[in-house]
Amino acid sequence: MTFPLLPLISSPTETETIAKYAVTGKVLFPLGSVTPSKHFVHEYGKGAAISVDATASSVNVDKAVELLNIGIKQLFIDEADFELLISVAGLPSSRFVIKCSDGASPSPKVLESKASLLFSEPISDSDFIQFSAGGNRPVYLQSSEFTEASAVAAAKKGYIPIINASQLTTESVSCNSNESLIPISAVFIATLTTDRPDGLYTTLINGPAPAYTALGVVYSSKESIAESIAVGEGVYQSRKRREELWYKGKTSGATQKLIRLERDCDSDLVKFTVEQKDGTGFCHLENNHTCFFDGDLTESKEATGSGLPKLDGTLIKRFESAPEGSYTKRLFNDESLLVAKLKEELDELIEAGKDKNQAEVAWEAADLLYFVMVWCIKNGVRLSDIERNLDIKSLKVTRRKGDAKTAYVETSSSQPKTVEPIVTEDLYRMKIIDSKTASASEIEASLTRPVQSTNDIMKLVLPIIKKVQANGDKALLELTEKFDGVKLEAPVLNAPFPEEYMQISEDMKEAIDISIQNIEKFHTAQLPQEKVMTVETCPGVYCSRFAKPIENVGLYVPGGTAVLPSTAMMLGVPAKVAGCKNIVFASPPSRSTGRLTPEVVYVAHKLGVKSILMAGGSQAITAMAYGTESVLKCDKILGPGNQFVTAAKMYVQNDTEALCSIDMPAGPSEVLVVADEEADADFVASDLLSQAEHGVDSQVILIGVGLTPKKLAEFEEAVKRQACVLPRREIVHKSLAHSYILLVDTYEEAFELSNKYAPEHLILQITDAQKYVPDYVENAGSVFVGALSPESCGDYSSGTNHTLPTYGYARQYSGVNTSTYLKFITAQNVSEEGLKSIGKAVMTLAAVEGLEAHRNAVQVRMDKLGLL
Numbered sequence: 038m039t040f041p042l043l044p045l046i047s048s049p050t051e052t053e054t055i056a057k058y059a060v061t062g063k064v065l066f067p068l069g070s071v072t073p074s075k076h077f078v079h080e081y082g083k084g085a086a087i088s089v090d091a092t093a094s095s096v097n098v099d100k101a102v103e104l105l106n107i108g109i110k111q112l113f114i115d116e117a118d119f120e121l122l123i124s125v126a127g128l129p130s131s132r133f134v135i136k137c138s139d140g141a142s143p144s145p146k147v148l149e150s151k152a153s154l155l156f157s158e159p160i161s162d163s164d165f166i167q168f169s170a171g172g173n174r175p176v177y178l179q180s181s182e183f184t185e186a187s188a189v190a191a192a193k194k195g196y197i198p199i200i201n202a203s204q205l206t207t208e209s210v211s212c213n214s215n216e217s218l219i220p221i222s223a224v225f226i227a228t229l230t231t232d233r234p235d236g237l238y239t240t241l242i243n244g245p246a247p248a249y250t251a252l253g254v255v256y257s258s259k260e261s262i263a264e265s266i267a268v269g270e271g272v273y274q275s276r277k278r279r280e281e282l283w284y285k286g287k288t289s290g291a292t293q294k295l296i297r298l299e300r301d302c303d304s305d306l307v308k309f310t311v312e313q314k315d316g317t318g319f320c321h322l323e324n325n326h327t328c329f330f331d332g333d334l335t336e337s338k339e340a341t342g343s344g345l346p347k348l349d350g351t352l353i354k355r356f357e358s359a360p361e362g363s364y365t366k367r368l369f370n371d372e373s374l375l376v377a378k379l380k381e382e383l384d385e386l387i388e389a390g391k392d393k394n395q396a397e398v399a400w401e402a403a404d405l406l407y408f409v410m411v412w413c414i415k416n417g418v419r420l421s422d423i424e425r426n427l428d429i430k431s432l433k434v435t436r437r438k439g440d441a442k443t444a445y446v447e448t449s450s451s452q453p454k455t456v457e458p459i460v461t462e463d464l465y466r467m468k469i470i471d472s473k474t475a476s477a478s479e480i481e482a483s484l485t486r487p488v489q490s491t492n493d494i495m496k497l498v499l500p501i502i503k504k505v506q507a508n509g510d511k512a513l514l515e516l517t518e519k520f521d522g523v524k525l526e527a528p529v530l531n532a533p534f535p536e537e538y539m540q541i542s543e544d545m546k547e548a549i550d551i552s553i554q555n556i557e558k559f560h561t562a563q564l565p566q567e568k569v570m571t572v573e574t575c576p577g578v579y580c581s582r583f584a585k586p587i588e589n590v591g592l593y594v595p596g597g598t599a600v601l602p603s604t605a606m607m608l609g610v611p612a613k614v615a616g617c618k619n620i621v622f623a624s625p626p627s628r629s630t631g632r633l634t635p636e637v638v639y640v641a642h643k644l645g646v647k648s649i650l651m652a653g654g655s656q657a658i659t660a661m662a663y664g665t666e667s668v669l670k671c672d673k674i675l676g677p678g679n680q681f682v683t684a685a686k687m688y689v690q691n692d693t694e695a696l697c698s699i700d701m702p703a704g705p706s707e708v709l710v711v712a713d714e715e716a717d718a719d720f721v722a723s724d725l726l727s728q729a730e731h732g733v734d735s736q737v738i739l740i741g742v743g744l745t746p747k748k749l750a751e752f753e754e755a756v757k758r759q760a761c762v763l764p765r766r767e768i769v770h771k772s773l774a775h776s777y778i779l780l781v782d783t784y785e786e787a788f789e790l791s792n793k794y795a796p797e798h799l800i801l802q803i804t805d806a807q808k809y810v811p812d813y814v815e816n817a818g819s820v821f822v823g824a825l826s827p828e829s830c831g832d833y834s835s836g837t838n839h840t841l842p843t844y845g846y847a848r849q850y851s852g853v854n855t856s857t858y859l860k861f862i863t864a865q866n867v868s869e870e871g872l873k874s875i876g877k878a879v880m881t882l883a884a885v886e887g888l889e890a891h892r893n894a895v896q897v898r899m900d901k902l903g904l905l
């Protein structure tokens with residue numbers, strides 16, 4: 038446990054005060070005094086953890102993220118802000134201290150979280166035990182009226198008192214010249230216990246970062262601890278002479294600077310972190326830095342620890358006085374040599390990794406780290422500085438994308454071009470590309486979907502396909518357990534489906550019924566107008582075409598990150614309208630219930646589905662394509678899904694053994710919204726977000742036509758405002774990171790870009806939107822015309838289908854429709870008159886192809902009829 042006191046320091050500029058109380062390991066600044074900057078914690082922390090008190094004025098999500106991202110350990114907030122910052126924005130609760138209202142218990146949500154608590158009055162002992170979760174959760178007590186007695190009493194009870202630094206002193210009780218000040222040593226000592234007969238505290242002495250070497254074990258008394266804090270040095274208690282304090286190094290010169298003071302979990306062991314005076318060790322044996330070392334006569338006292346800390350210690354000595362002619366000295370003096378070595382070693386490390394040779398990677402990494410450390414020491418940076426930066430970075434709550442800068446990206450013609458990585462810290466910001474100033478390649482890159490490497494996915498999917506082909510139902514059960522965490526007895530649920538599997542509310546039934554009705558109406562209208570379409574192409578030649586449903590269809594209803602009963606309707610209704618004989622659903626069971634989504638089962642029941650395969654991903658597609666003991670082999674597989682689903686669909690449609698076709702590659706959802714100055718920012722934002730929330734690989738594009746900067750800002754603000762309160766904001770944040778706003782001057786330009794992108798959904802929130810449809814739309818899965826036509830209507834209830842081509846396939850594919858479930862068969866009936874009309878033409882063409890039997894098939898008939 039750390040020091041049982043948190044000093045409140047009025048400003049980060051009070052560097053002396055911070056240094057004085059850094060022994061506690063933590064400081065608290067008021068929000069108003071903090072101007073966040075990249076190196077804030079490094080510059081102002083003096084090695085202590087910095088927290089910020091924002092209870093006086095509430096913080097918004099952006100500010101909280103900014104503070105946490107620069108390495109602020111904890112943010113003190115009012116309980117009223119818990120909902121927005123933690124429940125809604127999803128920031129990690131462990132990074133907050135919640136100020137609870139006087140006299141009221143913290144809400145159950147707060148108590149279920151990992152947040153620390155702050156009270157302004159002591160609470161009852163039983164509440165303390167409950168709220169602190171038996172001592173696991175830090176509980177702070179803040180009061181401007183603390184006296185030494187009340188601060189000590191609070192610390193003894195287990196609180197961490199927060200006391201203004203102006204009320205504190207590092208002087209010991211006996212020397213405290215100002216009695217109104219509270220000695221921090223008194224608070225620390227009050228919490229200690231000991232079961233030693235001499236009343237002393239066993240004390241562990243540790244070196245500082247980066248080695249944190251245990252130097253030795255000594256003993257402390259209350260007096261020695263108070264004195265150590267007062268003089269800022271290592272002072273301990275001599276066991277032989279109780280009246281004497283042991284000022285470490287007083288005679289030998291091996292003094293210690295006190296860095297940090299802590300106690301262990303049951304407060305009977307004290308830990309001092311100290312820095313030995315340069316060139317000295319702790320152990321009485323001359324060449325030993327620490328007592329836990331065999332020592333040898335050549336060992337230098339400073340080069341402590343092993344690995345990087347040892348290298349750090351050695352290099353700093355070499356930097357100060359490297360022997361002439363040593364390689365390290367040469368490196369320190371010859372910068373171009375050092376830079377060349379850094380690059381050379383990095384290349385060698387990369388090469389070693391390509392060969393997957395572990396011993397060689399470790400070897401080369403050690404070389405590289407050596408040169409990196411030389412570079413850092415030359416620039417005045419120690420290993421402990423680097424480690425501190427790593428620790429600060431580990432406190433970030435949002436990260437940059439981590440893409441390499443363009444100069445470091447290997448480009449090959451097969452790779453889509455990328456634009457500069459998005460390096461904004463803003464959570465819900467889309468990158469803006471102004472077509473007037475952006476290069477053609479930047480515009481093109483903004484219209485490029487996140488790359489999905491088919492090869493990489495195929496490597497994962499192929500073993501699954503093979504497994505299901507070889508082991509059928511057994512493989513399905515294993516894979517469902519592996520990927521969906523559900524252990525099933527059997528992989529298929531056959532109709533009639535048990536009532537208990539479709540328990541849904543009346544409201545839900547009504548919503549499904551209305552939607553099915555509309556989808557059915559629209560898809561029935563798509564059936565061929567006549568049963569048989571016949572054309573007399575020339576006298577006596579009757580050509581006709583009629584449609585027949587595909588007999589067995591397998592419909593995939595996604596169920597990974599969201600349950601999509603709407604997709605069950607979109608796929609099932611047209612199958613029923615087309616007249617498919619056997620309709621099979623496949624959908625992964627829910628992790629939490631281990632069952633199918635009841636709404637999906639209800640839809641299946643309403644549409645007369647034959648069976649439901651309780652599996653997802655590529656295993657479900659394989660089972661439907663090839664069939665298993667209990668899964669019917671399907672002639673066509675339809676439905677959207679993630680990359681594993683899409684990859685498996687692509688595979689089976691190319692395998693003649695499967696004899697199976699697919700609807701289209703329908704992958705991650707996407708939308709392109711065209712909006713002008715008249716558009717309602719809230720409508721536009723809601724449409725963008727409704728697709729961004731589908732999955733992290735979803736992409737949304739906004740094309741702004743003739744927007745003023747004010748309007749653009751309104752759009753951005755609306756996106757941010759709506760996004761931060763969405764339950765799936767984590768997904769939204771990730772998909773917005775590869776989404777763009779493109780600015781153009783004219784509607785024509787907007788449609789040109791949109792047609793190039795070929796979006797799954799195109800939403801037109803522009804003046805007179807209907808005027809542009811259909812003439813301006815060349816490529817799109819489905820179009821939503823006008824401000825009052827949100828895409829959600831098409832997703833669920835208007836009647837159009839939501840299974841649509843993504844990834845630019847709208848250039849050549851249509852969305853799912855009734856004819857997707859039909860095959861069209863042609864027929865002809867040729868009369869004598871017909872043979873007269875075309876017989877000679879057929880014979881002439883057959884002859885030129887050298888296909889005599891073809892020619893003869895006409896000739897024998899015409900001969901018998903006497904037509905030749």
Ligand SMILES: NC(=O)c1ccc[n+]([C@@H]2O[C@H](COP(=O)([O-])OP(=O)(O)OC[C@H]3O[C@@H](n4cnc5c(N)ncnc54)[C@H](O)[C@@H]3O)[C@@H](O)[C@H]2O)c1
Nearest residue numbers: 520595596597598625653654677678679705706731840841
């Ligand atoms: N284009 C459209 O018309 C349309 C319509 C609706 C949904 N969608 C899209 O469908 C997708 C649904 O994806 P989803 O993931 O939520 O559900 P999903 O049902 O497609 O995939 C979930 C399955 O993936 C498999 N899986 C997960 N991790 C795996 C791994 N590491 N290796 C192998 N298999 C693994 C599991 O079997 C799991 O059951 C989303 O991208 C959404 O945007 C598209």
Ligand SMILES: N[C@H](CO)Cc1c[nH]c[nH+]1
Nearest residue numbers: 601603604706707832839
């Ligand atoms: N927008 C998705 C098609 O890309 C379909 C869907 C289902 N549920 C909600 N939306």
